[in-house]
Amino acid sequence: xxxxxxxxxxxxxxxxxxxxxxxxxxxxxxxxxxxxxxxxxxxxxxxxxxxxxxxxxxxxxxxxxxxxxxxxxxxxxxxxxxxxxxxxxxxxxxxxxxxxxxxxxxxxxxxxxxxxxxxxxxxxxxxxxxxxxxxxxxxxxxxxxxxxxxxxxxxxxxxxxxxxxxxxxxxxxxxxxxxxxxxxxxxxxxxxxxxxxxxxxxxxxxxxxxxxxxxxxxxxxxxxxxxxxxxxxxxxxxxxxxxxxxxxxxxxxxxxxxxxxxxxxxxxxxxxxxxxxxxxxxxxxxxxxxxxxxxxxxxxxxxxxxxxxxxxxxxxxxxxxxxxxxxxxxxxxxxxxxxxxxxxxxxxxxxxxxxxxxxxxxxxxxxxxxxxxxxxxxxxxxxxxx
Amino acid sequence: xxxxxxxxxxxxxxxxxxxxxxxxxxxxxxxxxxxxxxxxxxxxxxxxxxxxxxxxxxxxxxxxxxxxxxxxxxxxxxxxxxxxxxxxxxxxxxxxxxxxxxxxxxxxxxxxxxxxxxxxxxxxxxxxxxxxxxxxxxxxxxxxxxxxxxxxxxxxxxxxxxxxxxxxxxxxxxxxxxxxxxxxxxxxxxxxxxxxxxxxxxxxxxxxxxxxxxxxxxxxxxxxxxxxxxxxxxxxxxxxxxxxxxxxxxxxxxxxxxxxxxxxxxxxxxxxxxxxxxxxxxxxxxxxxxxxxxxxxxxxxxxxxxxxxxxxxxxxxxxxxxxxxxxxxxxxxxxxxxxxxxxxxxxxxxxxxxxxxxxxxxxxxxxxxxxxxxxxxx
Numbered sequence: 037x038x039x040x041x042x043x044x045x046x047x048x049x050x051x052x053x054x055x056x057x058x059x060x061x062x063x064x065x066x067x068x069x070x071x072x073x074x075x076x077x078x079x080x081x082x083x084x085x086x087x088x089x090x091x092x093x094x095x096x097x098x099x100x101x102x103x104x105x106x107x108x109x110x111x112x113x114x115x116x117x118x119x120x121x122x123x124x125x126x127x128x129x130x131x132x133x134x135x136x137x138x139x140x141x142x143x144x145x146x147x148x149x150x151x152x153x154x155x156x157x158x159x160x161x162x163x164x165x166x167x168x169x170x171x172x173x174x175x176x177x178x179x180x181x182x183x184x185x186x187x188x189x190x191x192x193x194x195x196x197x198x199x200x201x202x203x204x205x206x207x208x209x210x211x212x213x214x215x216x217x218x219x220x221x222x223x224x225x226x227x228x229x230x231x232x233x234x235x236x237x238x239x240x241x242x243x244x245x246x247x248x249x250x251x252x253x254x255x256x257x258x259x260x261x262x263x264x265x266x267x268x269x270x271x272x273x274x275x276x277x278x279x280x281x282x283x284x285x286x287x288x289x290x291x292x293x294x295x296x297x298x299x300x301x302x303x304x305x306x307x308x309x310x311x312x313x314x315x316x317x318x319x320x321x322x323x324x325x326x327x328x329x330x331x332x333x334x335x336x337x338x339x340x341x342x343x344x345x346x347x348x349x350x351x352x353x354x355x356x357x358x359x360x361x362x363x364x365x366x367x368x369x370x371x372x373x374x375x376x377x378x379x380x381x382x383x384x385x386x387x388x389x390x391x392x393x394x395x396x397x398x399x400x401x402x403x404x405x406x407x408x409x410x411x412x413x414x415x416x417x418x419x420x421x422x
Numbered sequence: 423x424x425x426x427x428x429x430x431x432x433x434x435x436x437x438x439x440x441x442x443x444x445x446x447x448x449x450x451x452x453x454x455x456x457x458x459x460x461x462x463x464x465x466x467x468x469x470x471x472x473x474x475x476x477x478x479x480x481x482x483x484x485x486x487x488x489x490x491x492x493x494x495x496x497x498x499x500x501x502x503x504x505x506x507x508x509x510x511x512x513x514x515x516x517x518x519x520x521x522x523x524x525x526x527x528x529x530x531x532x533x534x535x536x537x538x539x540x541x542x543x544x545x546x547x548x549x550x551x552x553x554x555x556x557x558x559x560x561x562x563x564x565x566x567x568x569x570x571x572x573x574x575x576x577x578x579x580x581x582x583x584x585x586x587x588x589x590x591x592x593x594x595x596x597x598x599x600x601x602x603x604x605x606x607x608x609x610x611x612x613x614x615x616x617x618x619x620x621x622x623x624x625x626x627x628x629x630x631x632x633x634x635x636x637x638x639x640x641x642x643x644x645x646x647x648x649x650x651x652x653x654x655x656x657x658x659x660x661x662x663x664x665x666x667x668x669x670x671x672x673x674x675x676x677x678x679x680x681x682x683x684x685x686x687x688x689x690x691x692x693x694x695x696x697x698x699x700x701x702x703x704x705x706x707x708x709x710x711x712x713x714x715x716x717x718x719x720x721x722x723x724x725x726x727x728x729x730x731x732x733x734x735x736x737x738x739x740x741x742x743x744x745x746x747x748x749x750x751x752x753x754x755x756x757x758x759x760x761x762x763x764x765x766x767x768x769x770x771x772x773x774x775x776x777x778x779x780x781x782x783x784x785x786x787x788x789x790x791x792x793x794x795x796x797x798x799x800x
Contacts, residue, residue, distance in 0.1 A: 298798075299794075299798035299799075299800075301795050301798055301799075301800035302798040302799050302800055304800070305799060305800045308795070308800040309800065315795060315800060316788070316791065316792075318795065318800070319791035319792060319794055319795040320742075320746075320787075320791050322739075322791070322794055322795065322798060323739050323742045323743050323746075323787070323790070323791050323794060324714075324743065326718065326735070326736070326739045326794070327714050327715065327717065327718035327739055327740070327743040328714055330425070330714075330717045330718040330720070330721035330722075330736070330739075331713065331714040331717035331718065333425055333717070333721065334425035334426070334717040334720065334721070335717075337424040337425045337426060338425070338426055341424065341426070343426055351706070351709065351710045351713065354706075354707075354710060355710045355714060406703065408706075409702065409703040409706040409707065410699070410702065410703075410706075412706035412709060412710070413702035413703065413705060413706045414702075416706075416709060417682055417702075417705055417706060417709060418686075419682070419685070419686065419696045419697070419701075419702050419705065420686060420694050420696050420697050421694075421696070421697030421698075421702075
């Protein structure tokens with residue numbers, strides 16, 4: 037315990053010395069986030085400095101082994117680092133599907149060479165990844181996917197189409213589910229990695245109800261993928277995908293519930309004092325959010341110590357995304373007609389309504405709420421049936 | 423502290439669970455109810471609670487207790503909730519103990535060993551109206567001789583009719599609604615001028631309306647400081663609130679388990695009804711609500727045990743969240759049981775009644791949501 041207290045003190049003074057002031061201000065929107073990658077345009081020098089300093093320390097991925105670019109911290113030390121960062125208001129140095137999703141899959145299924153190569157790139161924010169899962173005909177029923185990789189000896193020749201690929205137009209590489217055996221539904225899918233600049237890869241942003249395009253359609257036309265770029269065994273990509281979906285669900289469940297996120301009523305004091313019923317709704321929302329934050333903490337503690345139920349991320353994803361949608365409904369209600377403005381500079385280009393509409397996808401992407409409830413019912417509650 | 427039980431806590435749970443399931447299952451409640459038992463709980467069981475150390479769980483070791491915390495008290499309360507065991511445990515061994523810890527050495531040394539040994543029942547005379555509003559204390563304590571004279575009415579005093587001592591909140595200054603100006607008193611049951619009118623509540627527990635008519639007490643009956651009773655009262659209420667929340671995790675958890683068992687067996691249209699997605703989704707949603715409640719109760723217990731300044735807000739959140747989740751559990755429970763859930767013979771209805779009582783006790787979800795809003799400045 038004394039060691040941990042010392043670690044806390046050292047961490048705090050290191051953060052105070054190394055985190056630039058600009059990186060301690062709350063993020064206003066997604067635009068303030070650092071995503072890294074070959075083509076990323078840093079918003080300012082502080083953002084780049086913060087990423088490089090944290091990456092050099094291994095703290096973009098504090099609990100990964102040092103050999104892979106991590107900080108080699110224990111679960112308790114990682115928790116302390118996160119809480120000290122939250123106390124000082126330090127921004128996350130790097131947002132990354134590589135950290136949240138591909139990294140954990142590589143740590144579990146990757147070869148040593150793959151870990152050293154890809155994980156270090158991820159930790160330093162050099163390569164931005166996107167995820168190629170869903171297809172036009174394979175949403176909730178993902179395992180029916182059709183994108184096909186034909187065996188050509190030293191490589192696969194990949195043809196097909198993905199949809200809802202987050203930031204595919206900005207990503208450098210993709211981790212992608214590809215059918216490599218048409219005769220076996222579950223054990224006929226492989227988990228492939230390839231460069232988005234490979235000839236034959238094209239992306240087309242999808243305009244959403246929010247007016248933004250965070251997702252793309254991604255097309256593969258005779259894309260050559262070398263055989264070394266497979267994670268896990270041939271035709272066993274579904275195991276990797278399932279494992280990784282757990283991480284994706286954790287990530288989405290946390291949407292809008294960061295430590296620094298304040299009470300919704302505290303953020304709308306004026307209207308809360310004038311609208312009694314809205315205030316009551318906000319208070320009940322705060323109850324649910326604060327409780328869910330405690331639940332997330334327990335979930336992480338249990339997962340780290342192997343005590344959690346393997347299907348628990350599905351329940352977390354369901355609760356977290358439904359809460360985030362509810363938060364944005366309340367933000368819209370609090371904003372009234374002001375919050376309807378779509379293009380004015382006063383409304384920062386309609387930030388509120390666009391965010392509100394964006395959250396509607398939270399309970400669809402990464403497994404719909406209905407699928408999450410199905411999984412909880414079957415795997416945790418052991419209810420019978422299909 | 424991680425949010426799961428330590429080895430010692432897991433061992434305590436392993437001891438408490440079979441003990442209560444064997445000694446005080448729901449049948450025990452039915453017997454007390456059906457025989458219209460005048461005490462409302464079993465004195466024999468209470469003695470066993472003392473022998474097991476339960477009654478002294480929060481009592482410091484120097485006063486004959488185990489000196490444990492709210493996490494451990496919560497483990498016992500969850501099982502009490504699970505079995506609907508009637509007992510004055512929450513009021514006496516949890517809420518009253520925390521108030522007494524803030525009292526004089528004399529009060530502590532007199533009452534805490536008696537509580538630990540199972541020889542004292544304490545009633546909480548706080549509420550004066552139908553809704554919990556502790557600052558709205560109007561019962562008057564006037565200076566009189568060497569002490570005070572108390573006059574007024576209290577209600578929802580669980581097991582107050584058999585209490586050896588009542589902790590009474592009284593107004594010594596200020597206006598009704600002020601937190602300042604409240605004083606807590608430890609009033610012995612045989613004090614002249616105390617009358618209790620006992621009623622059986624919907625959940626079969628016995629609750630008293632207490633009238634104090636010029637009850638004279640010495641100044642050493644003051645628990646804490648004169649006019650500054652809000653401090654020990656808050657200790658009492660927070661302990662009671664997190665305790666009630668822990669008990670509700672047991673009530674709601676058992677109701678959910680019972681309902682899941684039922685829908686895994688009941689057949690209609692030639693199908694086990696638990697196969698229907700309409701029920702599966704509601705059951706899965708309920709599971710999420712109950713687990714979230716359980717997590718925030720645990721968090722609040724740890725914060726209380728650590729004397730963390732965030733404890734008060736987390737206790738309020740825990741009481742509100744658990745109130746809502748447990749209420750959902752019993753409502754879904756009765757509905758999913760169908761007709762049989764409406765019968766007295768089946769236990770699910772008893773869980774619905776206990777939820778209603780515990781939800782109301784120490785403030786319902788709306789009361790605590792309002793407090794959370796105030797604590798967050800709106």
